[in-house]
Amino acid sequence: MTRFNVRKVAVLGAGVMGAQIAAHLVNVKVPVVLFDLPAKTGPKNGIVIKAIDNLKKLKPAPLGVPEDAALIQQANYEEHSELLKECDLVIEAIAERMDWKLDLYQKMAPFLAPHAIVASNTSGLSITQLSEVLPEAIKPRFCGIHFFNPPRYMALVELIPTPTTQPEILDQLESFVTTALGKSVVRAIDTPNFVANRVGVAGMLATMIEAEKFGLSVDVVDDLTGKKLGRASSGTFRTADVVGLDTLAHVIKTLQDNLKDDPFYASYATPPVLGQLIEQGALGQKTGAGFFKKEGKNILRLDAAQGTYVPSGGKADEIVVRMLKKPAAERLKLLRESKNPQAQFLWAILRDGFHYAAVHLADIAESARDIDFAMRWGFGMSQGPFELWQSAGWLQVAGWIQEDIEAGKALSNAPLPSWVFEGPVAERGGVHQPEGSWSASQGRFVPRSTLPVYQRQPFPEAVFGSGAPEALKSGTEEFRNDEIRVWSLDGEVLIASITAKLHLISPAVTEGLLKAVDIAEAKYQGLVIWSPDDVFSAGANLEALMPVFMKSGGKGIAPEEKKLQDAMLRIRYAAVPVVAAVRGLALGGGCELAVHCAKRVAAMESYIGLVEVGVGLIPGGGGLAYIARRAAETAEKAPGTDLLAFLKEGFTAAATARVATSANEARKIGYLLDDDVIVPHKDELLSVASTQVKAMAASGWRAPQKKPFPVAGRSGIATIKAQLVGMRDGGFISAHDFHIGSLIAEVVCGGEVDGGSLVTEEYLMTLERQRFCALLDHPKTQERIMGMLQTGKPVRN
Structure with missing residues (x-):
């Protein structure tokens, strides 16, 4: 396959989706030009200017760094x-109007590059129909591309070919979308609403129908169909509000207009309550009211019977919550046999989902894997419908579904397809097997894509039953204790995977990291610190040190703190490169671990910061020493400048517990450096980090030489404290916040020395350790630590 080199992307349409797609392209450093109609008044680019300006105000933020809007x-x-x-x-990402899209294609076609791929971002319009107006030369390079909203955060992108789309074009686009944009691709068939919206919106409609049947309020339904069910925390009705009730109605209308022969057609009727809300202009979050309405700090819910808003807060019954914690087979059996209306409701929506997916598999997707991945990546489910069905016992659940169909309890009287009960799926106990997932249209298990781009994913996300290798059970193990595994996948690069809860750094983890460095220096080209989930490390394990603290106070913690600091320096000055593969949370000690590595390879959606202030402490694992050293190194490149100016960003971030909410922002703060690598797709992280280790080793990498560096000294401390006094006296920070901020200033400025004095990392770490341990004995800090351990929320005192 030839390489598809994307030097620049054009996005046509600066509406909600178009502008956010452009923003995501900027996040991943792909040059983009955003088009729209010329404005009727003011600057001709007025529509685009307004759209780009709005990107900086949206929440969740479409841009990793707001300033990048200018790109x-x-x-x-x-x-x-x-x-x-x-x-x-x-x-192309203009409004969902076939006539508008066709008109734009005709106008733009003469200007398209002869090699350019052209794709329409649509949630359900026929891609084949859209292609018909294009010149013959463009048709082979045209397809559908469906980003989910918001494009930065939603993993799923559906690609939809037409009968004339060249297979190579789709392969090239899938490779680009995966590795450059960091998205997870499902190839869809050109049917109404494609895969995720077809199954997902049918499921939302089924949920509304069953909720009305069982007399459940919208807040109770959302509590039942959120995290407790292994789905997105927003549940069903809140999700509808966020998406926009008009948008939901548009997708429903696509079903109504194009699927009149569908056996589930009756369930596609617009729910009366949805129609009434739209008629009233209550379109959800964007209009301030939908199924829910916010008044001040209070969240109200719609009482459909009264047509008014009433206080919300209804929850799932405790007996149902306990059922949902059981293994899949027991869970479904309990729900089905329970007399509790909430349990009956949950069985009904799960049954409806299984039924719908099975009946439509042959028509809407190449395999069951595509449906399950689409529901995971597009609708936030922890398991797709086929995965849950299979894990609960394929034939047992199939029998229950068929019984309900025959009893008239299901949404359709369409029987389950014969392949459910007879043949390979029934014999093997489900649709997902090691050799592939079931394709109802082909009558066989089909394997995953073998495109070269997927060779960059050693442990891609897998469906239940596929027998995919588990990272923490793979490779050659070199060392293990209860909280870390040290292993290699290829015999060249060593990997250290923290396995403790939230990957918290305890003495056992420190021991394992030191052991990993020793092994790497003896036998490997280098070491990668990586774990296969969305936590690099959430910090130090304070709870593990509690017995020592209770016995000896802060003084007893000092030796353990020094061991952690020494481990950070051991990693920094290791004889082989140590690369931190950061994915998700890298907080407190996790951030300190990352910054002491020779290099960082970070997933785009990484959240990095020194957060110790939240529990009344200062960073104690070398984080402040790092801030001081980096300021000195940066100032050295700009002779004649004030060192304090380069300390400002790092001091402020540590003193306010600021967390970078993207890898791009982490680079701006200084937790990632210019030569660190940002990887859009999380599943490519290990591959890229391993490649970096090998490249560094091959190029003769050596650890940096230890050398002293200048600090701002007592004059810098005085300047920072003066600013803190103003914040304290103005009521912006508490007295204890002022105390902690002053201690941070003392460390990053090097203590009571003259400005420009040369110090070592060990010296600064001693200052860090002394102040960290003193804070442990402070009553206000103890209040913060206990509050965090008990409630998980910071205490401001």
Whole structure:
């Protein structure tokens, strides 16, 4: 397959989706030009200017760093169509109107580069119909691309070919979307609403129908269908509000207009309550009211019977919550046999989901894997419908579904397909097997894609029953204790995986990391610190040190703290490169571990910061020494400048417990450096980090030389304290916050020395350790620590 080199992307349409797709392209450093109609008044690019400005205000933030909005090139169709010739990929993302899209294609076609891939971002319009207006030369390079909202955060992208789309084009686009944009691709068939919205919206409609049947309020339904059921925390009705009730109605109308022969057609009717809300202009979150309404700090819910909003807060019955904690087979049996209306409701929506997915598998997806992944990546389910069905016992559950169909309890009287009860699926106990997942249209198990891009994912996300290798059971194990595993996948790079809860750093983890460095220096090219989930490390394990603290106070913690600091320096000055593969949370001690590595390879959605202030402490594992050293190194590159200016960002971040909410922001704060690598797709992290280790080893990498560096000294401390006094006296921080901030200033400025004095990392770590341990004995800090351990929330005292 030839490499698809994307030098620039054009996004046509600066609406909600178009602007956010452009923002995500900027996040991953892909040049982008955003088009829209010329404004009727003011600057011709007025529509695009407004859209880009709005990106900086949206929550959740579409941009990793708000300032990157300036990197989006502005354009309008009247003046800038020639820019399309520079673009290798053109994504059309205007409103869901077939006539508007076709008109735009006709106008833009003459300006498209002869090699450019053209894709329409649509949630359900026929891609084949859209292609028909295109010139013959463009049709082979045209397909559908469906990003889910918000594009930065939602993993799923559906790619939809037409009968004339060249297979190579789809392969090239899938590779780009996966590795460059960090998305997870499902290839969909050109049917109404494709895969995720087809199954997901049918499921939302089924949930509304069953909720009304069992007399459940919207808040109770959301509590039942959120995290307790292994789904997105927003549940069903809150999700509808966030998506927009008008958008939901549009997707429902696509079902109504195009699927009149569908055996589930009756369930596609617009729920009366949804129609009433839309008629009233209550479209959900964007209008301030939908199924829920916020008044001040209070969340109200719609009482459909009264047509008014009433206080919300209804929860699942405790007996049902206990059922949902059981293993899959027992869980479904209990729900089905219970007399509790909430339990009956849950069995009904699960049954409806299984039934729908089985009946439609042959028509809407190549395999059951595509449906399960689409529901995971697009609707936030921990398991797709086929996975849950299979894990609960394939034939047992199939029998229950068929009984309900025959008893008239299901949404449709369509029987389950014959392949459910007879043949390979029934014989093997489910649709997912090691050799592949069931394709109802082909009558066989089909394997996963073998595109070269997936060779960059040693442990890709897998469906239940596929027998995929587990990272923490793979490779050659070199060392293990209760909280860390040290192993190698290829015999060249050593891997250290923290296995403790939230990957908290305890004495056992420190021991394992030191052992890993020793082994790597003796036998390997280098070491990667990586774990196969969305936590690098959430910090130090304070609870593990509690017995020592209770016996000896802060003084007893000092030796353990020094061991941690020494381990950080051992990693920094190891004889082989140590690379931190950061994914998800790297907080407190996790951040300190990452910054002491020779290099960092970070997933785009990484959350990095020194958060110790939240429990009344200062960073004690070398984090403040790092801030001081980095400020000195940066100032050295700008002779004649004030060292304190380079300390400001790092001091402020530590003193306010600021967490970077993207890898791009972490680079801006200084937790990632310019030569660190940001990886868009989380499943490529281990591969890229291992490659970095090998490249560093091959290029003769050596650890940095230990040398002293200048600090800001007592004058710097005085300057920072003066600012803290103003914040304290103005009521912005508490007296204890002032005390902690002053201690941080003392460490990062090097204590009571003259400005410009040279100090070592060990010296600064001693200051860190002394102040950290003193804070442990402070009553206000003890209040914060106990509050965090008991409630998980910071105490402001």
